[in-house]
Amino acid sequence: MNDVFIRVDDRLLHGQVVVSWIPYLQAKVAVIADDEYANDEFMRSLIESSGPEGVRVHAKTIDETAEFLKDDRDDKILVLLKSIEGLNRLIKKVRISSINIGGLGAGQGRKRYYNSIHLSDDELKILKDIANENIVVEVRILPKDKAIVIKGN
Amino acid sequence: MTYSDYFLLSIFYFWASSTSLSLGIGYYTIYRPVMAGMIAGLILKDPQKGMMAGALVNIIYIDFVSTGGSFKGDQCLTAIVAAMVSILYDLDPLEASALAYPFGFLGILIWKYRLKINNIFVHIYERKYKENKAPDISVYDGLLPQLLLFVMSTLVFTAALSLMFLLNDAVNFKNIGALYYIGLILVILSAFNILYKIKNKYNFIIFGATFLAGELLGIRAYILFVLIILTLLFTVDKKVDFAKNIFKGPIKKKDLVYSWFIWMNYSHSCYSYDRLMGLAFAHSMKNIFKKLYDNKYQISEAIHRHTEFFNTEPNMGTPILGYIIALEEDRRIKDESFEDISYIKKGMMGISAGLGDSFTQVILAPLFISMSVMLCLDNGFYPAFIPVILLAALILFISYAGFMNGYFKGKEFMLQRIKNVKQSKLHTYFPYMFSGILGMSMSKLLFNDIRPYENIFTIITIIFAACLTFMRKRGER
Numbered sequence: 001m002n003d004v005f006i007r008v009d010d011r012l013l014h015g016q017v018v019v020s021w022i023p024y025l026q027a028k029v030a031v032i033a034d035d036e037y038a039n040d041e042f043m044r045s046l047i048e049s050s051g052p053e054g055v056r057v058h059a060k061t062i063d064e065t066a067e068f069l070k071d072d073r074d075d076k077i078l079v080l081l082k083s084i085e086g087l088n089r090l091i092k093k094v095r096i097s098s099i100n101i102g103g104l105g106a107g108q109g110r111k112r113y114y115n116s117i118h119l120s121d122d123e124l125k126i127l128k129d130i131a132n133e134n135i136v137v138e139v140r141i142l143p144k145d146k147a148i149v150i151k152g153n
Numbered sequence: 154m155t156y157s158d159y160f161l162l163s164i165f166y167f168w169a170s171s172t173s174l175s176l177g178i179g180y181y182t183i184y185r186p187v188m189a190g191m192i193a194g195l196i197l198k199d200p201q202k203g204m205m206a207g208a209l210v211n212i213i214y215i216d217f218v219s220t221g222g223s224f225k226g227d228q229c230l231t232a233i234v235a236a237m238v239s240i241l242y243d244l245d246p247l248e249a250s251a252l253a254y255p256f257g258f259l260g261i262l263i264w265k266y267r268l269k270i271n272n273i274f275v276h277i278y279e280r281k282y283k284e285n286k287a288p289d290i291s292v293y294d295g296l297l298p299q300l301l302l303f304v305m306s307t308l309v310f311t312a313a314l315s316l317m318f319l320l321n322d323a324v325n326f327k328n329i330g331a332l333y334y335i336g337l338i339l340v341i342l343s344a345f346n347i348l349y350k351i352k353n354k355y356n357f358i359i360f361g362a363t364f365l366a367g368e369l370l371g372i373r374a375y376i377l378f379v380l381i382i383l384t385l386l387f388t389v390d391k392k393v394d395f396a397k398n399i400f401k402g403p404i405k406k407k408d409l410v411y412s413w414f415i416w417m418n419y420s421h422s423c424y425s426y427d428r429l430m431g432l433a434f435a436h437s438m439k440n441i442f443k444k445l446y447d448n449k450y451q452i453s454e455a456i457h458r459h460t461e462f463f464n465t466e467p468n469m470g471t472p473i474l475g476y477i478i479a480l481e482e483d484r485r486i487k488d489e490s491f492e493d494i495s496y497i498k499k500g501m502m503g504i505s506a507g508l509g510d511s512f513t514q515v516i517l518a519p520l521f522i523s524m525s526v527m528l529c530l531d532n533g534f535y536p537a538f539i540p541v542i543l544l545a546a547l548i549l550f551i552s553y554a555g556f557m558n559g560y561f562k563g564k565e566f567m568l569q570r571i572k573n574v575k576q577s578k579l580h581t582y583f584p585y586m587f588s589g590i591l592g593m594s595m596s597k598l599l600f601n602d603i604r605p606y607e608n609i610f611t612i613i614t615i616i617f618a619a620c621l622t623f624m625r626k627r628g629e630r
Contacts, residue, residue: 011464014503015510019218036496042564043500049571050504052511053580105462106427115268116426 003076004069006090009102010082016102016142017080018052024143028075030057033065033090034082062086066093084123091130098136101127101150114139114148128152154197154241159314161196162233165189167306169229170263173299177417177467177552178545181518186211186232187525188541193236201534202246203236208529208537209250210235212340212594215523216347218514227260234313242326251336252326256313263305270305271298271425275432278460287453290439290460294432298423334614340598341618344591349626356588363589367596374531377593378524378540381586388578395554396561402482403444404560409478412437413556416474417549420467429464434474434498441478445485455481461495465502466509468552469574472567473501475559501567512574516583517547523590530597 005025009017012032022030030051037043037059044059051057060068065079081087087099103116110118117139119127131137132152139148169189172180182188186207194203214228234256239249274293281288326332348356366372398406416437423432435456442455465473480494521544529537558566 010462010499011503011506014464014506015466015514018507018511019515037500040500042568046501046504046564046568046571049568049575050508052507053575105429107462112426116429118427 004079004096005076005100006079006081006087006096006098007100007102008081008084008087008104010105011103012080012082013047013050013057014103017078020142020144021102022052022055022078025076025078027078028055029073030055030078030080031065031068032057032059032080033062033086034059035061035086038064062089063093066090069094084119084126088126088130091133091135096135098138099130101137101139102141115141117141124150154237158196162193162237163307163310165192165196166230166233166310167303170227170260170306171299171302171422173295173419173422175418176414176549177420178548180421181513181522181548182541182545184229185518185522185525185541186214186228186235187522187529187537189229189232190236191537193233194240197237197240199240202240204529204534204537205246206235206239206249206253207232208526209246209336209340209598210253211522211526213250213254213343215343215519215526215591216350218510226257227263228257230260230309230313231257233310234317237314238317238326242321244326245333245336247336247340248326248329248332249336251332251339252329254339256316259309259313259316263302263309267302267305268424268426270301271423272427274298274423275425275427275460278432282453282457285450287449290432290436290456294423294436295419334610337611337614338618338621341595341615342622344595345619345622348588348591349622351584351587353584353588356584359585359588360592360595363592364596367593368600371600372593374527374593374597375533375536377589378528378536381524381590382543384582384586385579388582396558398561402486404441404478404482408440408444409475409557409560411440412474412478413471413553415440416467416471416556417552428460428462430467431460431463434463435459437474438478438481441481445482458494461498463498463502465506466513468513468548469509469555469570470502470505471552471555472559472564472570473498473505475556475561476501476564476566479560479563497564501564504571505567508571508574512577513548513551516579517544520579520583520587520590521547523587523594527590527594527597530594 005027007017007021012034013030021027032047037047038061047059048057058068069077069079079090081090084104090096101117104110104118105116106112106118109120110123111120113119113124127137127150129152131150137150139150140146168174169179169183172184175183183192187204188207190207190210191200191204193207194200197203210228210232214226214231217228231250231253235246235249235253238244238252239246244252274297278288278290278293320326348360363377367374400406416433419436420430420433422436424430425432438459439456442452446452446455477494477498480492480497521540524540525537528540555566555570
């Protein structure tokens, strides 16, 4: 199995990820898994040109990401998703051992879960279901922060 | 210390920690310890001593980066306290920085609760909007959060001040001999820590070389400063192309400048967990919509659309604002929307934040601020202002050029900007320059203030601190 780190963060490849997470994980490949962006030529070129030095960045649909993760690779891979819904789709296609929740803005019936992380009741339920499958679901904004683990039912 | 000193210092702490109302460059100038210490010193009538204490605090915080409102301590408050104790109790700058260090954690309270408390203003604004009262965004993004911050920062500052007086009554600061060594350890730990962090095989060699050059050959810091500035001038790409100013609709140059001005002043004014910079984005669109629409409710509706969650690096990300203004103008004059405005904002904000933070905060700020520290440690009071002024000018330029180009050239400009920043030779040169500046700074610190040869304990402390960093780094692997 590949060395994969999955993060849900609606800001995707932003400051916290570039400045803190990528050096911490020593990731060499980052995949932005999002159907809308992968199919938008401008956004795709924006994303793919934005990787920091020594990091390849791909914009892929959820399906493509699942295929991508099935191939064996030596490099550490960081997968970024912007929604829990996308995560739920991805997780049904590939085996994953842990998930990081790093940033979800307010709105659409969401309530504040922790600092800048907001979850709706449905989203929290999805995360609990995922936790039930023996997948570690942690809320952690920066690498040095203490992880809050979301437990299953 | 008089009441007017207290009043001025608390106003200054508010202004610097707010990072608002300072054209967006406060964060790169007065918030930085070397400058904050100088201004606190100016109020207490000894700017040179204040700056020296600030410079040492600055070394302790040299690897400071704030992303999405998260960091470890308040360097500005630490610097102000360091300057105060240094001047009021006649402490050595090293002693002052060690004593002030714990006060930084007091300051972080502001940031922690500010993001939570600002949610209140977001909610009041939303309620008024739903009640059809067309709330004025500048009140909820500007006035109220800043007033609250003023109260909070004054409270924190007063607490810090009282704690300082109480502590000195309990244990006379002058009698704590260990402070000097603690300060020395903190400074050396920080310097070595960052040398490890910037992964480059030559950084220790360069650090050693400039250290010895400063220590043994007595080479002055300004020589290194001039060399670095010349290198930057001759190697770094300075291509600047402004688009032709073609105005197709009601928005004119002065509207764009005003919108940029608001953005720069208020980008972090109502920074909240709920929206981060959402209200600030809407605030900077206020004058634009006033130009595009006549009806008060239409204006309010348009501004409200832009209060959604938004977060970017405020200087690198300005093309988004310029481009969104162009889109909103198109939407008004052609009466149709070509792009999903919210989708564009969300897509571009993260990318420009990642690019911006890793350039302005990780490269530009440490490079120029450390040069200021280096010049200060070499007794260059006035020269120490030069790098800070250069940094402020660069930040303003990046931000202004981005805003205008975003408006005239559209989203393609963001692609171009990413390419330019990534290809910038500064990325390559930065580790060398920074290691050199650190080496020179350390040599001047030891040469001018400490003279280690006079005290065996100093040498032991330095070796101890260096070993400590080394072991900690080995442990992490």
